Amino acid sequence: MRAVITVIGKDRVGIIAGVSNILADSNVNILDITQTILQDVFTMIMLVDISKCNIHFHELSEKLENKGIELGLKIQIQHEDIFNSMHRI
Template sequence: MRAVITVIGKDKVGIISGVSNILAESNVNILDITQTILQDVFTMIMLVDISHCNIPFHDLSDKLESKGVEIGLKIQIQHEDIFNSMHRI
């Protein structure tokens, strides 16, 4: 099972580390990642494998959102099928 994580906010040191540490602790594998900085706005999209996640999905979502609040970013995770449905053209 896969999910999509989006991260948006002001660029600062430690963003990728903060997100990837939570994923590693939760046994979530990063399958693909893209990130860019538009002037000083950081954007990142990650495709992750949550099939071996060791905590419930909503707990993972809460941890990521809390990390976002802590470092001043918007971090969201969605199941891949929901993400695709919402972004279908």
């Protein structure tokens, strides 16, 4: 089972580490990652494998959202099928 994580906010040190540490602690594998900085706005999209996650999806979502608040970012996670449905043109 896969999920998509999006991160948007002002660029600062420690964004990727902060998200990656939560994922590693939760036994979530990063399958693909892309990130860019547009002027001083950081954007990142991660495709992750949550099939072996050791916490409930809702708890993982809360941890990521809280990390976003801590870092001044918006961090969201969605199941891949929901993400695809919402972004289909």
